[in-house]
Amino acid sequence: MMKTSDMIKMTYRDAIRLGITEEMRQDKDVIFLGEDIGTYGGAFGVSKGLLEEFGEERILDTPISEGAIVGTAVGAATTGLRPICEMMFMDFITLGMDALVNQGAKMRYLFGGQSQVPMVLRLPAGSGTGAAAQHSQSLEAWLCHVPGLKVVTPSSPAQAKGLIKAAIRDNNPVCFIEHKMLYDAVGLVPIDEDYILEIGKTIVERPGKDVTIVAYGTTLLKAIEAAEFLEEEGIKVEILNPLTLYPIEMQPIIDSVIKTGCLIVAHEAVKTGGLGGEIVARVVESEAFDYLTAPIIRLGGLDVPIPFNQELEAATVPQRNDFVHGVYRLLNRI
Amino acid sequence: MMKTSDMIKMTYRDAIRLGITEEMRQDKDVIFLGEDIGTYGGAFGVSKGLLEEFGEERILDTPISEGAIVGTAVGAATTGLRPICEMMFMDFITLGMDALVNQGAKMRYLFGGQSQVPMVLRLPAGSGTGAAAQHSQSLEAWLCHVPGLKVVTPSSPAQAKGLIKAAIRDNNPVCFIEHKMLYDAVGLVPIDEDYILEIGKTIVERPGKDVTIVAYGTTLLKAIEAAEFLEEEGIKVEILNPLTLYPIEMQPIIDSVIKTGCLIVAHEAVKTGGLGGEIVARVVESEAFDYLTAPIIRLGGLDVPIPFNQELEAATVPQRNDFVHGVYRLLNRI
Amino acid sequence: MIELSEELLLRMYYKMNQARYFEEKLDELVSKGKVHGTVHLAIGQEASGVMPCLALEEGDLVSMSHRSHVQAIGFGLDVNLMMAECLGKYTGYCKGKGGSMHIADVENGNLGGNGIVGGGFNLSCGAALTQKYHNTGKVVLCFAGDGATNTGSFHESLNLASIWKLPVVFFIENNQYGMSNPVENHINIENISDRSEAYNIPGLTIDGNDFLGVYNTATKALRYARAGKGPVLIEAKTYRYSGHSKSDKQLYRDKRELIEWQKKDPLLKMKEYLRENRVFTEKQILKMEEEARVSIEQAVEFAQKSPQPELTTILEDVYA
């Protein structure tokens, strides 16, 4: 157990930056490329100050060329560097899909194991910023359908630091999804430079016994709020956080469902075709199937593009109350 | 019921071409663009002869610019044409994702309903041709996660004609997925120029009562082979074909599962994150949940890129025997 | 040299002022926290945004960038509906679904702003293909920024437009930066219009703050495209005064640079022209400015009084 004295309070944004900084200090092969990551410090401020410390050779401001950003990272990774690259918004990965999916993810396999592609692709995702449909998507499900990629997503500052470091050290292309509404979230973060969160893990974020909730990103925070509210009514929700979305570790989820008999799976991404379906399918394929005491509830974004108007935008994705009602329904309280 | 006299035998390839030809004859606003679709007749011969009939104004050979192909189609569609466009291989949609997802699919919504984008995107998909990982993918799950798109896929020549015509007449961007290994498949096709298969339907491909199988593309043909084999043993498999993958019509599947109590969902696409998970999730969310007498079986491609070697390639995706064994397992015969 | 009627000059000056006021007002609303999300202001770019639109003929089309208010006003969009859209109201052009970046008036040929840098290039090719196919004699004007010319889409679109001789004018507002990236850091040539040589189409670089020069060049280019000779690439050098978007601290540029450019302010320059050529009296000039200002005050009032969209509208407009 970590002592609080070994931790400092910081934002999710700062924690990502700290992880990157530590890794760049200890490994000269780590470089960072993307749009406006230098003087500007990145659209969301994640790379602020890195140019000053690491210089223009390692912090590379690119033209507006998403395909080239990802493809250049792939090429650099195959030849010995360990690039981190950033899509300013996850939505723009539409322009880097070929480099990511047809090159980065497949190269090792195509070449029979001859190469490796140690790179990190940072992807600020999600709605809530009023930037409308082309700047608000959560597209992780696409990436979780591409063998050769790994997909991780932190939901707290500590997780952000631990996962970004693990992603940088990993020898595969790792998609690192950041939720924009979490950048200002504050939490305790281990100062240990070897604090790493192993890729491939699902963790119990909050223990409980009555209902299992699986969630990540801001949706996880909403689940936690719901759990806190429900606790006052004596309902103990167990919350699981799949820090690695692909390849996902199912056992902790299965174990939890066996214990609770009830499951809610939630994400902000559009419900149809989202990762929720995959998780539900794996649960019913597992030994947990026989322990289910109620139909599984899947929460997800409405099947629409994200609208601009603030109220509409909020109503498009799952909120705290959706969890509360979901739990009530599972426990037959409504 | 269609009389055989109103039908002619033809290949899947020819049926798609017939559908396109009929629509182009009756609507001058239909144009067709893509790489090598003119003199060459398309990489898979689908557009053979169209240049001769419709001329260079309507059959447009493009440069190797997938983004521009899709984007130009979107722009033409918003301003009054009804373009059909072709990605030579579905794998290349990685280069057209922005135009498709961020422009074509969202434009109407972003503009509050001001515009419509009546276009068809033809996508030859799947493995079996020995073209390796960059030319063999089945990426329909990505598209089924994008509100604003419709996704259809025919598995027989008749379906091919009926669906391509419906897709061309639809006022939305319709992704039309063709499986490459079906191009030579022969079947009876209605000659009626108003033979249309309504978009949004799931059909019973083969009635049965013991086990429900949901499949599409070549995987459907393998399921049918398995059903024929099992029939000899007295097992009656009901096969459902979701001709429209998105938005998918679930009721026929749910009804079938209520009848049989057993379900196999199958596709060639990589299993994790594939459409199978979505279908499974919707079934367990439905009234059919209580009728399930065995865990659902989900078949899908292995979580790997498609290898080149012929035997490896075949072993990567579900085959007839996987269905047979699946049915045995569900019926407790093994 | 193209003859300018008094009526046209009036329209030019009015629109440029309207655009300036629109954005200043919007900026004010943003800093008061009254706007959800961000906005991209083009203060300083009024000549390059308005003038090409005024050179259009009835029925021509326009595709706009993410920095589109000035372009939209130039094209003739209703500032009431624009402001309402920026505030996310149901009366806005997009019923509050698009916001500042996605204002559009498709029926009247405005194909909308685009949140994807470079996203408009191939849409414009498509729209131009429709014009060519239907022989409408209409042209598509495609706005984009300097940064956008580094996207793959730029290349694919200009190549396609060239080989198919599409009636489209690509109008690049080179405001010296792609967000924080100075143009000399992301492009290795002096004039972006030289990129036209890769496609064998005409390329012109002009002073984007000179309303008259912009108007004349755009007119000529549109005429060329309309005649079926193919696309034209225009680069208009200009400058944005505000930050890239609301969160921009502008650490990447020197205040003095801004001051230099402000001396070449397009509104100032036009005002000088009007005075020097004695087209209008000082009083008339001020009256135009005042009318423009009032129109924006009214737009804000209209927008603020307008209703929010109903929640049920979320599910509408996904499919036709």
Place this chain on the structure above:
Amino acid sequence: MIELSEELLLRMYYKMNQARYFEEKLDELVSKGKVHGTVHLAIGQEASGVMPCLALEEGDLVSMSHRSHVQAIGFGLDVNLMMAECLGKYTGYCKGKGGSMHIADVENGNLGGNGIVGGGFNLSCGAALTQKYHNTGKVVLCFAGDGATNTGSFHESLNLASIWKLPVVFFIENNQYGMSNPVENHINIENISDRSEAYNIPGLTIDGNDFLGVYNTATKALRYARAGKGPVLIEAKTYRYSGHSKSDKQLYRDKRELIEWQKKDPLLKMKEYLRENRVFTEKQILKMEEEARVSIEQAVEFAQKSPQPELTTILEDVYA
């Protein structure tokens, strides 16, 4: 003018012959149905495929196109392992997982063929970035076809390579067609190398069938890039004799065109050179041809005798 040693000339002639025999043999195997899938032959392009590779220094890297056998042989890959890969055997470069389009030898600097047209451009930028970052003094040679220069990736990559002064030579084999599309239908300029002007980098168009010209130009370009001056774009005009791939009926071109180009055959031209310059005796020339032929016969034998991969290998090599 660069001095050519006898040993180098020998290597040139041998490799070009080896490449020709390799593809003729492969073609034969394809028509006998012994190859799963398709192959892209570059018969006729031996000078443009082999020579740039021979101009490389030890440690330089190469990224190849989908039509890569000739390039690979030029770079020095083992024809046994290449043929085995084409036949999907476990002894192939990629253990039978890649096939003809994806031959690679990463450890030795061959970054592989690419099934995505234009896919190699930005990979090459990345590889070149590594060289620059580590100050290796090595250069990346990036092969692509004429059709590939219309991809967005071409534009983004050349722009990036230019502004970052990356040590990469983009070598375009213009074989007159992108699949069935004649170059004049998909590009509106005479010389593709003029596209270099959009990035302010050197661009050269050369006769791709002239082994000496290709070698000399490649050498100079590599030297330029190696000196840290940035990328170079070379266009080598050549011709492919075979169809695009096995299913190509070649309806889009006139047989006479082929015959004209065959008169300029790169092997013939080199043979003439060797004879005229009396570098080698006729006997020596024939011996080299024979050795090349035999090496391919052996490669076929090696490949055919090699084992298939085990089914269990399917699950290997996904992750490092």
